[in-house]
Amino acid sequence: MAAKTVNYDDSSIQILKGLDAVRKRPGMYIGSTDSHGLHHLIWEIVDNAVDEALNGYGKKITITLEADGSCTVEDEGRGMPIGKHASGVNTLQVIFTVLHAGGKFTSEGGYRTAGGLHGVGASVVNALSEWLTVEVAHEGKLVRMRFEHGDKKIYPLEELGKTNRTGSKVTFKPDKKIFTTTDFKYDTVCERAREEAFLLSGIAITVIDKRGKKEVRETFCYDDGLKSFLEYLHEDRNVLMAPVKFSGESQTIKVDVAFQYTDDYQENTFSFVNLVRTLDGGTHEVGYKTAFTKAVNDYARKYGLLKDKDKNLEGSDVREGLTSIISVSIPEELLQFEGQTKGKLGTPQAKPAVDAVVSEKLAFWLEENRDQSDMLVRKMMKASMAREAARKAREDARKGKKTSKAEKVLSGKLAPAQSKDARIKELFLVEGDSAGGSAKQGRDSHYQAILPLRGKVLNTEKASVSEIEKNVELNTLIHALGAGVGADFDYTESNYGKVIIMTDADDDGSHIQILLLTFFYRYMRPLLEQGMVYIALPPLYRVTKGKVLEYCYTDDELDELRRKLGKIEVQRYKGLGEMNASQLWETTMDPASRTLIQVSIEDGILAERRVSTLMGDKADLRRKWIEENISFTLEDDFRVES
Numbered sequence: 001m002a003a004k005t006v007n008y009d010d011s012s013i014q015i016l017k018g019l020d021a022v023r024k025r026p027g028m029y030i031g032s033t034d035s036h037g038l039h040h041l042i043w044e045i046v047d048n049a050v051d052e053a054l055n056g057y058g059k060k061i062t063i064t065l066e067a068d069g070s071c072t073v074e075d076e077g078r079g080m081p082i083g084k085h086a087s088g089v090n091t092l093q094v095i096f097t098v099l100h101a102g103g104k105f106t107s108e109g110g111y112r113t114a115g116g117l118h119g120v121g122a123s124v125v126n127a128l129s130e131w132l133t134v135e136v137a138h139e140g141k142l143v144r145m146r147f148e149h150g151d152k153k154i155y156p157l158e159e160l161g162k163t164n165r166t167g168s169k170v171t172f173k174p175d176k177k178i179f180t181t182t183d184f185k186y187d188t189v190c191e192r193a194r195e196e197a198f199l200l201s202g203i204a205i206t207v208i209d210k211r212g213k214k215e216v217r218e219t220f221c222y223d224d225g226l227k228s229f230l231e232y233l234h235e236d237r238n239v240l241m242a243p244v245k246f247s248g249e250s251q252t253i254k255v256d257v258a259f260q261y262t263d264d265y266q267e268n269t270f271s272f273v274n275l276v277r278t279l280d281g282g283t284h285e286v287g288y289k290t291a292f293t294k295a296v297n298d299y300a301r302k303y304g305l306l307k308d309k310d311k312n313l314e315g316s317d318v319r320e321g322l323t324s325i326i327s328v329s330i331p332e333e334l335l336q337f338e339g340q341t342k343g344k345l346g347t348p349q350a351k352p353a354v355d356a357v358v359s360e361k362l363a364f365w366l367e368e369n370r371d372q373s374d375m376l377v378r379k380m381m382k383a384s385m386a387r388e389a390a391r392k393a394r395e396d397a398r399k400g401k402k403t404s405k406a407e408k409v410l411s412g413k414l415a416p417a418q419s420k421d422a423r424i425k426e427l428f429l430v431e432g433d434s435a436g437g438s439a440k441q442g443r444d445s446h447y448q449a450i451l452p453l454r455g456k457v458l459n460t461e462k463a464s465v466s467e468i469e470k471n472v473e474l475n476t477l478i479h480a481l482g483a484g485v486g487a488d489f490d491y492t493e494s495n496y497g498k499v500i501i502m503t504d505a506d507d508d509g510s511h512i513q514i515l516l517l518t519f520f521y522r523y524m525r526p527l528l529e530q531g532m533v534y535i536a537l538p539p540l541y542r543v544t545k546g547k548v549l550e551y552c553y554t555d556d557e558l559d560e561l562r563r564k565l566g567k568i569e570v571q572r573y574k575g576l577g578e579m580n581a582s583q584l585w586e587t588t589m590d591p592a593s594r595t596l597i598q599v600s601i602e603d604g605i606l607a608e609r610r611v612s613t614l615m616g617d618k619a620d621l622r623r624k625w626i627e628e629n630i631s632f633t634l635e636d637d638f639r640v641e642s
């Protein structure tokens, strides 16, 4: 981020560094040079267009993925400044060739709202592009400028003529030498465009893809964005009320929050700072939660729903089934982020600001909507009683009955590992008893434990905690991990460092994977967030030719082997059960030769929608979703890494 005050030496060093610094270390400026970094280029440019729109100029932004692999962003703002800059050159040239030029132009009394940590601007995009053109309609003139490899070749500003409209248009072609991929993903661009449109009520963002045979386009525009956001998230859930939204401003911090209850058990909070997601929360979330819990308790006491003898409702009771969106805009000078990935807001002022808005407006809303409020408080009291009962049961268990219960649940099912070191231990969840038997024989029992899964795994998307606790398979799994479940789950207490799902490579196997992942997503999410869940990849084929024995894990590998070896003998594995213990060890369990797929959550919002669509109780939506996403594989739901 640009320093607020720069002395002469600093600024001249910056200019001397120029764009080569960006090309040398692109990661420093855009995070990475993979697909993620590539798409970042688009958002850098779009951020500027969004800022212009937020300043009140131009409500339409268009992003076009061009046939030649370039990307165009267009707005209907005032048009970037095109006059001579103090330094003597054209202002457009400064914008696109001087690092950190951004902030200096936005001092029109407003502050940069869009963009978060990497808000480094147009020059970085130019530096990482083979070429970039900018067309500006400003104060009656239409002009154009072109750059190649950033500042390597700068064409003089061309005057194209007169115009009576205003706006800016930037087209850039990402540099193939810099990025590991230069293939923009239409869906990725749409997802983010939709999210920005939700957060920016009234602004229309259109995404156009001109690369295919047929042009595809979608426009995202919401009059009441946060409410639409909740409707989108809850499309296939049973909601208990219409979405509620509060807005306000406190000490230069703008606050928008919206919430809605569903009949689910999970709480979900999506928070944003200056349009950027704060995955790890921070002071704005704390302010929201504190105020929410207090307002509800005050209401419940005032109307005698909570009696004097009753304890207050806890935050987790209040938020059971609650989805919240918290969006704050904070002036740049107050911005402060924390944590390893800088995904946590540290700005102290955000807590009282959000607290003030929510306290006042929620208290008012509760009073104005007595029927709904009473219904919600009764639901929260039920959650509170369930929590108390669970706590009591745990306490009883701790007083002596625990070990016997865990032992009873696990006896005869789990083949435990000998080591006491959780970090090296692996828990295999194995489909079927026969494969479970081979796995038990073939494993390294020092650190590998086997839990065979019989019968169907429960669809936890539709089940309550008590149903889950009664389910034998999941109960066994919970006890084997020994780290609790739901709100009580603590991954640091896990008996295993890796949980490995091992199923047949067929439809049933994928279904079991999805059911287990759904359970982890809903009830042990930190396990996924910590990257502790894996999927084992058993081979599809056993190939022999004379004395040569090889295993193939994909059809491509098999084709490759055919090309290499000519005529071969191929055995197709229909299931894990067809392998004997030593084959299973060698191909699927031995760390020296196996392939594991690590499961992680790519994007909370997408995962949320996909999990609920796939596993929810609205079968028609599920069918529609699967039809529309024919390429459905696990990778679509959960990002997987070998």
Ligand code: 2B7
Pocket (backbone or CB within 6 Å): 045, 046, 048, 049, 052, 073, 074, 075, 077, 078, 079, 080, 081, 095, 101, 102, 103, 104, 105, 106, 108, 121, 122, 168, 169, 170
């Ligand atoms: C800080 C740099 C980036 N800027 C302005 C004015 C308008 C304007 C911009 C923009 C992206 C793709 C098409 C202000 C210049 C800031 O100063 S950036 N429009 N659009 C944009 O980047 N779109 C501006 C005051 C008076 N006139 C124009």
